[in-house]
Amino acid sequence: MSGNAAPAxxxxxxxMGAGKxxxxxxxxxxxxxxxxxxxxxxxxxxxxxxxxxxAQDGEDGFRRAEAETVSRICQQRGQVIAVGxxxxxNKANTAVLRKNGTIFWLDVEPDILVGRMGSRVxxxxxxxxxxxxxxxxxxxxxxDLRDARDEAYRSAAHHIIRVDGGQSGEAVIxxxxxxxxxxxxxxx
Numbered sequence: 001m002s003g004n005a006a007p008a009x010x011x012x013x014x015x016m017g018a019g020k021x022x023x024x025x026x027x028x029x030x031x032x033x034x035x036x037x038x039x040x041x042x043x044x045x046x047x048x049x050x051x052x053x054x055a056q057d058g059e060d061g062f063r064r065a066e067a068e069t070v071s072r073i074c075q076q077r078g079q080v081i082a083v084g085x086x087x088x089x090n091k092a093n094t095a096v097l098r099k100n101g102t103i104f105w106l107d108v109e110p111d112i113l114v115g116r117m118g119s120r121v122x123x124x125x126x127x128x129x130x131x132x133x134x135x136x137x138x139x140x141x142x143x144d145l146r147d148a149r150d151e152a153y154r155s156a157a158h159h160i161i162r163v164d165g166g167q168s169g170e171a172v173i174x175x176x177x178x179x180x181x182x183x184x185x186x187x188x
Contacts, residue, residue, distance in 0.1 A: 005077065006076075006077035006078030007077065007078050008077060008078075008100060008101050008102050009074065009076075009077055009078065009079045009080070009081050009097075009100050009101035009102070010024075010027065010031075010033075010079075010080045010081070010101065010102055010104065010176065010180070011081045011082075011083060011097050011101040011102065011103045011104065012024050012027075012080070012081070012082045012083070012103075012104050012106055013083055013085075013087065013088050013097075013103055013104070013105050013106070013153055013156060013157060014085065014105055014106035014107060014108060014153065015085045015108065015110075015113055015142070015145060015146060015149065016084075016085040016113070017108070017113040018085075018106040018107075018108045018113065018163065019106055019108070019163065019169060019172070020037075020082035020083070020106055021037045021039075021040075021082045022169060023082075023106065023169055023172050023173060023176075024037065024080045024081070024082035025037075025080075025082075026169060026173055027080050027173050027176060027177075028079075028080035030173060030177070031080065031182065033078055033079055033080050034078070034079045034080070035079070035080045035081075035082075036073055036079055036080070036081045036082070037081075037082045038066060038069055038070055038073065038081065038082065038083045038084055038087060039066075039082075039083075039084045041069050041073065042062070042065050042066050042069045042084075045065065045068070045069050046065050050062065053065060063086070063089075063090060066084060066086075066087060066090075066093070067090055067092060067093055070083065070087060070093045070096055070097065071092075071093075071096050074096045074097055074099065074100055074101065075100075076100075077100045081097070081101065083097070085145070085149070086149070088103075088149075088152050088153060088156040089149065089152050094152075094155070094156045097156070098156070098158075102158050102159070102180065103156050103157050103158050103159070104157065104158070104159050104160075104161055104176055104179075105153045105154070105156070105157035105159070105160045105161065106161055106163055106172065107153070107160050107161065107162050107163060108163045109163075109164065110139065110142045110143045110146050111139075112163070112164070113142050113146075114138055114139045114142050159176075159179050161175055161176065
């Protein structure tokens with residue numbers, strides 16, 4: 001690799017509600033890198049909301065659009081990318097993300113996730129959870145998703161960052177920066 005090549009992408013994976021988009025945007029600003037949220041980019045690319053894609057084309061249609069977006073985005077380096085919770089279930093997506101990127105799994109306990117997305121408003125853009133009718137059902141679904149995706153997240157991730165309820169977003173960013181060896185500029 002030449003000395004002027006852009007650094008690897010930093011890719012954030014994890015369940016919906018893990019804080020990938022918020023953390024990714026803040027991390028990108030800190031590093032002066034472009035930020036891409038693949039779910040938002042799928043909406044731009046298709047001209048439909050994720051809920052509309054699920055309603056019209058099903059989850060398979062969404063996953064096809066997602067794979068096309070991920071493939072295109074990952075042709076570039078030097079970005080911070082937050083991917084949808086199910087992106088790495090597709091091994092081709094994982095391979096593309098790993099080719100030019102370092103993958104961080106934001107591993108958040110289901111209880112914390114349920115607390116973050118407990119309201120119907122916050123679940124409205126999460127088709128896999130939007131119709132949960134009770135807190136117990138939401139908790140069960142989040143646990144089921146976590147169990148079903150655990151191995152995919154583990155095998156995709158270069159690094160696992162465990163996020164507990166008392167940890168600030170800044171602590172997560174600091175840990176990522178430590179892992180990549182980023183040193184803040186020194187001020188005179």
